[in-house]
Amino acid sequence: MVSRETEADGRFRALAVGLPTALMLALGLWGIDRGGIWRDEAVTFQVARRSVPEIWRLLHGVDAVHGLYYLLMHTVLALRPGEVVLRLPSVGGAAAAAGLVAALGMRLAGPRVGLWAGLLYAVTPLAGHYAQEGRSYALVGAGVAGATLLLVRAMDGGRTWLAYTGVVGLTCLLHELAVLMLCAHAVTLAASRAGRRVWARWAGAVVGTGLMLLPLVLASRAQAGQVEWLPEPGLGSVERLLRGFVIAPKGLVFETGVVLMLAGLAARGVAAVALPLMTVPPGLLMLVSQVRPMYDDRYVLYSLAGAPLLIAAGADRLADWIVGRMPYVPLAGALAVLVAFLHHLPLHRQDRAPDRRPDNLAAVSALAAGQIRRGDPVLFVPSIGRRAAVAYPEGFRQARDIALREPGPDSGTLYGRETGAGELRRRLAEVDRVWVVAEPYTLRSDWRPRNPVERAKITVVWEDFVPRAQYVRGGVTLRLYERRPTTVLPLTGPPRRGRW
Known part of the structure; x- marks a missing residue:
């Protein structure tokens, strides 16, 4: 017969996983409909709505690193294409990650550490931000947390190596840079003084993962130019990432989180898993990026799982020192997390506002619909500005894309192929x-595109047309130009804003 204590312990363990999962799910759904998608989400939206052969053709030239995610979203958006449905997989991924972090903390240090770690993950603004992004990063976070939990179970003698290999491989196929989790796991094995048998089985998992990833690695190397825009990370990147990982980016809550994190380092079992997960992938990517920049915070979002584990372990040790293992301590810790969340509630609200992303393509499309007349020619500067018309074609339905030669799905590109510079001048x-x-940066006086078509756009517009109206909406500028009267001499200098 099962004792009452065992039943109560089982209920508490279920609560320790279920409550963070439910909280992250609720926070992810809160404000999920912002009234528009931004540029990165627009790529997911337009690619995932193509046919599978069209997606496959695209991946040979661009975005191979996101191929599995696009195929997944193709299935999701086939149910009902829309902004909310676009983000639902990320909400689910974030909720799963919170539950898996809780399960990992429970495995390493007991139910209350698991409960607190899962709740901390759920209320961290960075987790909430990517829970509402139609990209793969929240799903990758869940995959890495799940793989880490399987590793810990395998180290304890569990038969999870095959599952570990599969989860690691699928997670890396969702985003290639998740492979850095293997480096963190290697540090965990070393810190835990794993035996030869464990190392051998882990090495087999690494080989299996490598075989799964080999085609993706070869394809993505040929597409490395896609990340040329990334800057070289510095100390500012380290500070920003740390502030993003620790519950809140500033104030007393941040400082308390750092103190508890340092205290958590004394919990060797937790620290051996959480500290490498939190530091090794970002550290390695920043180091490599000193030679070849490829670092961005979102690429290592999955490392966030380590921070709440350390903070919760530190809080656990502090609670043991002050009051011991009293029955009310888990509830008190959960209430402390709630207070921290309420203290930074304005940050969560701001993050759900439409203007918190670099642009709002729905707003751009609505502006175009209100201004462009039937048959009016439209010029996108640069060509990636076409993303608003691709994501929300209703606003540009009356317009004539004067530079477009072949649409994206037909050409195997994201935004289509444009005509040559000479033909564009003729048109x-x-x-x-x-x-x-126009994208904002094209209006700067120092913008000098290397692409001859882009140069032809701004040159012809500057020389042959004059601006008559300007509107700014959703991070994009919409300008109306009319042909310069032959009786008016060309201006001797650029307009006050930009070169054209």
Whole structure:
């Protein structure tokens, strides 16, 4: 017969996993409909709605690293394409990650550490931010947390090596840079003084993962130019990542989190798993990026799982020292997390506002719909500005894309292929007015595109047209240009804003 104590312990363990999962799910769904998607989500939205052969063709030229995610989202958006459905897999991934962090903490240090760690993960603004992004990062976070839990079970003698290999491989296929978790796991094995048998089985898992990833690695190496825009990370990147990992980016809550994290280092079992997970992937990627920049905070979002584990372990040791293992301590810790969340509730609200992302393509499309007349030519500067028309074509339905030669799905590209510079000049010579959809950086006086078509756009518009109206919406500028009267001499200098 099962004792009452065993039943109570089982209920508490279920609560320790279920409560963080439910909380993260609720926070992920809160404000999920922001009224528009931004540029990165727009890529997911437009690619996932293509046919599987069209997606496959695209991946040969660009975004191979996101191939599995696009195929997954193709299935999801086939049910009902829309902004909310686009983000639901990320909400589910974040909720799963919170539950897995709780399960990992419970495995390493007991139910109350698991409960606190899972709750801390759920209320961290960084987790909430990516829970509402139509990209793969929240799902990758869940995969890494799950793989780490399977590793810990395998180290304790569990038969989870095959599952570990499969989860690691699938997670890395969702995003290639998740492979750095293996380096963190190697440090965990070393810190835990794992035996030769464990090392041998882990090495077999690494080989299996490598075989799964080999085609993706070869394809993504040829597409490395996609991340040329990334800057070289410095100390500011380290500080920003730390502040993002520790519950809240500033104030007393952040400082308390850092103190508890340092205290958690004394819990060797937790620290051996959490500290490498938190530090090794970001550290290695930042180090490599000193030679070849490829670091971005979101690429190592999965390392966030280590921070709440350390903080919860530190709080556990502090609670033992002050009051011991009293029955009310787990509830008190949960209430402390709730207070920290309420203290930084304005940050969570701000993150759910439409203007918290770099752009809002729905707003751009709505602006175009209200201004562009039937048959008006539209020029996107640069060509990636076409993403608003691709994501929300209703606003540009009356317009004529004057530079486009072949649409994205037909050409195997994200935004289509444009005509040559000479043909573009000929087309522009036949119109008396043109709408320009311009990204903010193209209006700077120091912007000098290397692409001859982009140079032709700004040169012809500057030389042959004059601005008549300007609107700014959703992080994009919409300008109306009309042909310069022959009686008006060209201006001797650029306009006050930008070169054209």
